[in-house]
Amino acid sequence: MRRTETALEEERTTPYVVDAATAISPSPGPRDVADLEVAARVTVIRPASRVPRLDVGELWHYRELLWTLVWRDVSVRYKQTFLGVAWAILVPAFTALVYVIVFGKFANFPAGSTPYPSLVVAGVLPMQYFASALTLSSMSLLSNLPLVTKVYFPRTLLPLAGVSVPLVDFVIGFPVLLALIWKYDTWPSGWETATAPLFILLAVVTVLGLGLLLAAINVRYRDVRYMIPVFLQVLPLLSGVMFAVDQIPEKWQWILALNPMTAVIAGWRWAMLDANPPDPAQLAVGVGVALVLFVSGLAVFRSSEPRFADTI
Amino acid sequence: MPVAIEVDSLSKKYRLGEYQAAYGTLRETLVHAARRVTRKERHSPAREIWALNDISFSVPEGQVLGIIGRNGAGKSTLLKILTRIATPTAGRAAIRGRVGSLLEVGTGFSGELTGRENVYLNGAILGMKRREIEQRFDDIVEFSGVEKFIDTPVKRYSSGMYVRLAFAVAAHFEPEIMLVDEVLSVGDAEFQRRCLGRMEELGNTGRTVLFVSHALPAVAQLCDRAIWINGGRVVGDGSPADVIANYLHQTHSSGTERVWPEESAPGNDLAKILAIRVPSHENMPPGVMDVRRPIAIEVVFRVLREGKPVFPKLKVLDREGATAFNAIDTDERWLRPTPPGDYVSTAWIPGNLLNEGSAIVEAAICSLDFPKLQHHAAVYEAVSFEVLDPGEGDTARGQFGGQWRGVVRPLLEWTVERA
Numbered sequence: 001m002r003r004t005e006t007a008l009e010e011e012r013t014t015p016y017v018v019d020a021a022t023a024i025s026p027s028p029g030p031r032d033v034a035d036l037e038v039a040a041r042v043t044v045i046r047p048a049s050r051v052p053r054l055d056v057g058e059l060w061h062y063r064e065l066l067w068t069l070v071w072r073d074v075s076v077r078y079k080q081t082f083l084g085v086a087w088a089i090l091v092p093a094f095t096a097l098v099y100v101i102v103f104g105k106f107a108n109f110p111a112g113s114t115p116y117p118s119l120v121v122a123g124v125l126p127m128q129y130f131a132s133a134l135t136l137s138s139m140s141l142l143s144n145l146p147l148v149t150k151v152y153f154p155r156t157l158l159p160l161a162g163v164s165v166p167l168v169d170f171v172i173g174f175p176v177l178l179a180l181i182w183k184y185d186t187w188p189s190g191w192e193t194a195t196a197p198l199f200i201l202l203a204v205v206t207v208l209g210l211g212l213l214l215a216a217i218n219v220r221y222r223d224v225r226y227m228i229p230v231f232l233q234v235l236p237l238l239s240g241v242m243f244a245v246d247q248i249p250e251k252w253q254w255i256l257a258l259n260p261m262t263a264v265i266a267g268w269r270w271a272m273l274d275a276n277p278p279d280p281a282q283l284a285v286g287v288g289v290a291l292v293l294f295v296s297g298l299a300v301f302r303s304s305e306p307r308f309a310d311t312i
Numbered sequence: 313m314p315v316a317i318e319v320d321s322l323s324k325k326y327r328l329g330e331y332q333a334a335y336g337t338l339r340e341t342l343v344h345a346a347r348r349v350t351r352k353e354r355h356s357p358a359r360e361i362w363a364l365n366d367i368s369f370s371v372p373e374g375q376v377l378g379i380i381g382r383n384g385a386g387k388s389t390l391l392k393i394l395t396r397i398a399t400p401t402a403g404r405a406a407i408r409g410r411v412g413s414l415l416e417v418g419t420g421f422s423g424e425l426t427g428r429e430n431v432y433l434n435g436a437i438l439g440m441k442r443r444e445i446e447q448r449f450d451d452i453v454e455f456s457g458v459e460k461f462i463d464t465p466v467k468r469y470s471s472g473m474y475v476r477l478a479f480a481v482a483a484h485f486e487p488e489i490m491l492v493d494e495v496l497s498v499g500d501a502e503f504q505r506r507c508l509g510r511m512e513e514l515g516n517t518g519r520t521v522l523f524v525s526h527a528l529p530a531v532a533q534l535c536d537r538a539i540w541i542n543g544g545r546v547v548g549d550g551s552p553a554d555v556i557a558n559y560l561h562q563t564h565s566s567g568t569e570r571v572w573p574e575e576s577a578p579g580n581d582l583a584k585i586l587a588i589r590v591p592s593h594e595n596m597p598p599g600v601m602d603v604r605r606p607i608a609i610e611v612v613f614r615v616l617r618e619g620k621p622v623f624p625k626l627k628v629l630d631r632e633g634a635t636a637f638n639a640i641d642t643d644e645r646w647l648r649p650t651p652p653g654d655y656v657s658t659a660w661i662p663g664n665l666l667n668e669g670s671a672i673v674e675a676a677i678c679s680l681d682f683p684k685l686q687h688h689a690a691v692y693e694a695v696s697f698e699v700l701d702p703g704e705g706d707t708a709r710g711q712f713g714g715q716w717r718g719v720v721r722p723l724l725e726w727t728v729e730r731a
Contacts, residue, residue, distance in 0.1 A: 045396060045405040068436040072422055072429075079424040079465075150419045151437055152396035306399035309392070310326070 052302030058154050065153055069161040073136070074168050088172035096124045096176070103242040110247030114275045118180040122273055123241035123265045125177060126203050129170045130261055131232045133204075137162030137211025138228060141219055141308060148308055155305050156298075159211045163204055170200070177272065188274050196271035199264050202290055206260040209294030212301040219304070219312050239265055246276050257282035260290035313372040315408065316489055316520040317394070322403035323544075324364040324389050363389040365544035366403070371522070373408075373488075376515040378535035378552055379524045380559055382692060386544040387524045391491050394522070409488025409520075410439055414510070418478030423467030427458055427477055430466050434481045448484045456480035483510055489520045508534070528556050528633035560633065560672075560693070568592065568599045570694050577614070579689030583622050583677040586654070587612040588694045590673070596700075603668060603701045603721075607661040611675050613689065615650045620679045622650050622688060624657045629693070631670040636719045640678070664707060664723035668716065672696045 059066075078084045096117065103109040104116040111119045140158035141148055148155065181187060218224040236242065239261035245253055246266070256262045257279075263286025266278040364386045371377050379387050392398040394405060395413050420437040421430050431452055435445040445452075453459055456477040458469070466474055492511050512534055515521050525531050531538055531552055538555035540548030548555045569589035577584040589610045592598045601607050611624045623646035628636040641657050676690040705711050708721045 041409065043396070043407045043411070045393060045400060045407070047402055048399045064442060065436050068433055072425065072433050075429070076422055076424045144420075146419050147437065149397065150413075153437075309397045 048303075048306035052299050052305075054156070054298060054302065055154065059156065062153050062157060066157045066161060066164075069157060070164045073161060073165040077165065077168075085172060088169040089176055091169075092121065092124045092128045092173045093176050095128065096121045099124065099242045109243040112244040112247050112276060114244065114269065114273050115180070115184040115186065118177070118184055118186060118273050119244060119269065119275070120242055121177050121180055122269045123236070123239070125170060125173055126200065126264050126268055127236055127239060127241050127261065128173065129166050129200075130203055130207050130235070130264075132166035132169060133163040133207040134211055134214070134232065135228060136165060137207065138214035138218055138224055140211070141215050141312065145312060148312055155308060156212070156301065159208065159215050159301070162215075163208045163211055167204075181273070186273055188272055190274075192271050192277070194271075196268060199267035199271060202260060202267070202287060203264045205294050206264070206290040209290065209292075209297035211297070213293070213297035216297075216301045216304045216308075219308050235259075235261065238262070241265060244269070244275065245282075246279070253279070253282060254285075257285045258289055260286040260293070262286060263290075313374070315370050316373040316375070317371040317408075317522070318406045319367055319369050319390075319394075320404050320406075322364055322367045322390070322393060322405055323362060323401050324386075324393060324398065325401040326361045326363055362544050364393070364400070367541070367544070367546055368403075369539060369546060369549060371520055373520055374518045375537060376511075376521040376523065376535045378531035378538040378555075379522060379541060380526070380528065380531055380538060380556065381541040385541045387541055388493055389544075390541070391493050391522065391524055395491055407489060411489045411491060412438060412482070412485055412487030413491040413493070414482060417482045418475065421466060421474070421478060424465055426465055427453075427456075427462040427469070430477070431481055434478065435485065438482065438485045439487070440485055452480045452484050455483065487519070489522070490514050491522045491524075493524045526633070528560075532556055532632065556633070560631065568695055568697050570691070577689075578691050579613075579677065581616060582619050582679075583613055583615050583688040585611065585613045585675060585677060585689045585691055588673065588675050588691065590695055590697050599696075600698045600700050602663075603666070603699050603707055604663045606663045607666070607697070607699075609659045609661065609673055609675075609695075611657045611659070611677075612654065613657070613677050614654050615652045617652055618649055620649055620681075621646050622677050622679045624659075625676045625678045625685070626659055627674040627676075628661070628666070629672040629674065630667075630719050631672070633672075634719065636666065636671065665720055666699050667718050667721040668699050668701050670696055670698055 078087060081087060083090065099120045100117050104111070104120070109116075137159040140162040141155065144158055147153075147158075214224050214228070238256060238259050240248075240256060244266075245256055245262055248256075263278055263283045266275075267283065269275040270277045367386075367390065379390065381387050389398065391413070393400050394407065395411055418434070420434055422433065425433060431449060432442070432445055436442070453462055456473075456479070458473050458477050461469065461473065466477070469477070490511065508530065511521055511523060515534065515536075523531065523535060535552045537550065538548070538552040539546055540555050540559050548558050568591075569587070571587040571589075572578065572585065574584075574586070577586050579585055587610070589612075590599075590601075591608050591610065593600075593602050593605055593607075596602055609626060611626070613624065615622060623643075624641045625638065627638045630636055639659060641659065643657075672693050673695045674690070674692050675694055676687045679686045679688065701707050701709065701716075703713060708723045709716050
């Protein structure tokens with residue numbers, strides 16, 4: 001008796017709710033096929049497996065969310081800036097200008113047969129991509145804290161979006177290199193131009209591996225935030241951004257070869273500027289290191305993933 | 313009836329050390345690790361907590377299931393596992409269909425994006441396909457009432473508009489299974505009411521709903537079935553009325569006095585509660601109070617060290633677990649740091665305030681750590697008493713003898729004039 005009364009009272013005092021009921025679900029009528037499909041989907045929750053693995057099927061299932069996250073970050077990236085997307089050209093252009101003046105004019109860094117400005121821009125563009133991608137992906141879990149603590153999706157999407165977003169900048173900045181190629185009239189001639197995307201892919205694999213690793217560590221140790229800028233300041237020197245790697249003593253070439261970005265930049269110059277081809281053995285070392293980074297980064301990320309929400 | 317949720321021996325262990333390290337620096341962890349290696353510090357099993365301990369139940373499709381229990385009983389952990397935010401330590405659970413939770417309202421909203429863009433973003437995060445969002449977009453916007461501002465960045469929205477838009481998206485997401493954690497739901501009363509309304513309506517349209525709440529009346533009213541979780545285990549399962557009755561019965565000391573021995577007194581290193589009692593009224597049976605006379609509640613507590621100003625706080629609940637009121641002892645002595653020692657603080661509930669029926673008393677020793685009220689010692693449902701109207705015609709019910717509803721029933725002053 002008493003409960004009925006309460007219910008009636010609730011209804012009187014919350015007319016809103018009654019409206020909502022009619023407004024949202026007119027009738028639980030026939031649903032479309034997609035809905036039936038998900039209705040049949042059974043999710044099984046189990047303790048995390050000991051051996052981390054990449055669930056490609058699940059990533060594919062969430063592809064729309066990846067796309068949405070990338071789209072969100074791209075559209076927010078230059079919001080409320082006066083120059084807007086022009087920054088994607090200005091940042092590499094200014095960086096290259098400084099390098100050309102300091103290292104080309106004063107320090108006389110070795111460039112080989114390539115015009116120095118082209119050489120630098122061809123190095124700065126992938127390096128700029130690497131720097132943005134590493135920063136975004138390693139911070140991706142923290143900067144999406146509300147998502148990580150409230151909604152389930154494969155967390156791998158966040159670093160993945162982090163390395164995808166700066167690709168847009170890379171594409172927008174690319175005409176700077178084209179302009180220099182046009183100016184010095186060094187159009188690439190051979191089939192090697194077709195390999196250019198492969199070197200960018202190598203950069204993506206490298207930065208994704210490192211980004212996954214650092215993002216996972218960053219959940220527990222905020223030290224990562226301070227490490228990255230230091231690392232990124234040194235990296236251009238260790239990747240041959242302002243010099244041609246084949247012009248330095250061979251001993252040093254092998255040390256730099258351990259850095260996959262050296263292979264990326266040397267290969268990219270070969271593909272775009274007709275520079276000397278990268279030494280195959282050194283290239284192999286770079287690719288090997290990139291793959292090791294990727295696999296270990298993914299393993300660390302996946303194995304600590306179940307604890308993200310508990311520790312973040 | 314097909315099963316929507318099947319939970320099978322689910323357990324979740326938290327390591328307390330892990331919590332501590334969570335915000336630590338790398339250096340602290342290295343130091344800890346070094347100590348562990350040199351055997352100065354061991355990982356003791358006492359630092360592990362089973363938030364869920366071998367929980368099993370199954371929920372048929374279309375059931376509205378209430379989950380009740382004290383704070384820290386494991387209710388929220390269970391929801392976190394079912395929404396897959398946290399992973400279980402052992403056991404398994406199977407869920408048929410998409411899961412949504414009202415926790416997610418507004419999750420992932422980006423201030424720089426427009427309302428329109430955020431609808432798509434939020435929808436995708438909740439798990440809607442782009443096509444679904446497109447189909448419902450007009451309804452969502454109409455429901456939210458922010459049509460005019462749909463192409464304005466949401467950082468320019470008022471908080472009300474923001475919440476309305478966020479809620480509109482969540483309300484048009486129709487998962488097969490809805491998880492609602494009342495404890496964690498944010499927002500104003502209006503918003504919470506909407507959440508409850510949305511839940512009720514989902515229940516009516518045959519969706520499966522899991523409702524975690526402290527509001528026992530809401531559970532009794534909205535749910536088909538209730539589960540009581542205590543210490544990470546299911547200790548009661550059945551009709552809401554039965555489970556709630558059991559819960560209240562078990563957790564009440566059902567007496568007017570409760571005394572704790574010193575070593576097991578509830579509290580921390582600052583303050584402990586030693587006893588709570590409700591002295592009986594003269595010429596009345598013990599535990600039964602005359603509605604017209606003031607009721608005393610004595611809280612005996614011990615301050616163990618000088619630290620901050622601490623003070624007692626009371627909470628009085630009605631028999632359904634709804635809060636009648638909270639009150640803090642405002643004596644001036646509690647404004648200064650409290651010297652160690654034993655104190656007896658007596659609160660007087662005025663006569664003609666509480667309605668007839670059972671009343672349950674909770675007590676806590678608190679300090680004000682602005683803006684939070686820090687509880688140093690707390691006892692829930694510690695003592696209870698019965699309020700009775702002798703029916704002599706001098707109370708708020710006058711000469712009427714029938715059912716008299718309300719948490720309180722003050723004796724009002726009436727003035728009357730002949731118009």
